Amino acid sequence: xxxxxxxxxxxxxxxxxxxxxxxxxxxSSIMVRIxxxxxxxxxxxxxxWLLSAATSPEMYAWVNGLxxxxxxxxxxxxxxxxxxxxxxxxxxxxxxxxxxxxxxxxAETMGSLMFIAxxxxxxxxAIVV
Amino acid sequence: MQFLTDRKRAQGLGSGRSGTGHxxxxxMTSMALVVLVPLxxxxxxxxxxxxxxxxxxxxxxxxxAIVTGLMLVVGILHFNGECQExxxxxxxxxxxxLLSAAxxxxxxxxxxxxxxxxxxxxx
Numbered sequence: 001x002x003x004x005x006x007x008x009x010x011x012x013x014x015x016x017x018x019x020x021x022x023x024x025x026x027x028s029s030i031m032v033r034i035x036x037x038x039x040x041x042x043x044x045x046x047x048x049w050l051l052s053a054a055t056s057p058e059m060y061a062w063v064n065g066l067x068x069x070x071x072x073x074x075x076x077x078x079x080x081x082x083x084x085x086x087x088x089x090x091x092x093x094x095x096x097x098x099x100x101x102x103x104x105x106x107a108e109t110m111g112s113l114m115f116i117a118x119x120x121x122x123x124x125x126a127i128v129v
Numbered sequence: 130m131q132f133l134t135d136r137k138r139a140q141g142l143g144s145g146r147s148g149t150g151h152x153x154x155x156x157m158t159s160m161a162l163v164v165l166v167p168l169x170x171x172x173x174x175x176x177x178x179x180x181x182x183x184x185x186x187x188x189x190x191x192x193x194a195i196v197t198g199l200m201l202v203v204g205i206l207h208f209n210g211e212c213q214e215x216x217x218x219x220x221x222x223x224x225x226x227l228l229s230a231a232x233x234x235x236x237x238x239x240x241x242x243x244x245x246x247x248x249x250x251x252x
Contacts, residue, residue: 011221033211033214033215036207036208036211036212037208037211037212037215039204039208039211040205040208040209040211040212040232040235040236040239043201043204043205043208043239043243044235044239046173046177046243047201047239047242047243047246049177050188050197050242050243050246050247050250051242051243051245051246053181053184053185053188053246053250054245054246054247054249054250057181060181060184061181064178064181064184067177067178068177068178076177080170080174083166083170084166084170086162086211087162087163087166087167090155090159090162090163091159091163093155093156093159094156094159094160094163097156125170125171125174128171128174129170129171129174129175129177
């Protein structure tokens with residue numbers, strides 16, 4: 001049995017930072033994950049708001065007051081940026097999965113576009129809503 | 130020297146055979162999100178922050194209620210999938226299994242609570 005160590009192999013290390021310079025490709029990708037996880041938190045806030053409206057006017061006034069306060073506005077703005085970014089990031093995955101723009105240059109362009117589009121859409125959301 | 134057969138050592142270390150399914154589900158919900166996110170953000174955003182009566186009236190209209198319901202299910206399942214990937218990547222063993230179950234449970238709790246509130250508001 002030459003391969004006794006099978007199954008006890010080291011896992012690949014986390015590369016960005018100590019071994020690898022942050023780049024548009026890696027940062028835009030990791031931001032898709034972070035915004036995806038953050039969006040579950042935004043969802044929890046919005047469900048809490050819905051539940052409060054379904055419970056009583058007093059509960060609603062409290063939670064609605066919280067979400068429309070300055071802190072609530074900032075949280076919801078960041079939440080909307082995150083969900084827009086995640087949507088564009090996932091759209092990039094769909095485009096990649098269909099086999100288009102897989103080269104480094106278009107991937108970097110799409111990464112920049114994701115940051116720009118998410119910011120524009122979040123600002124637009126804040127103005128319209 | 131461990132007295133293990135090759136088969137015994139290999140068992141459970143291969144693919145879980147659910148990766149392709151996960152990938153396809155994420156691809157499907159990603160495409161759904163491209164349609165749902167703009168609809169949801171502008172619809173729900175309009176409803177958010179109004180008075181109690183305005184909110185009740187808003188969610189008794191079919192369009193806001195249906196868009197919110199779709200986002201509650203499709204969106205939260207997608208974000209849960211996203212969290213599952215992160216857990217599988219960074220938390221291993223028993224801790225990973227428990228965290229994965231906890232996150233999935235939390236996601237379904239959000240879906241159930243959100244849908245209950247939505248139905249109560251809509252009807």
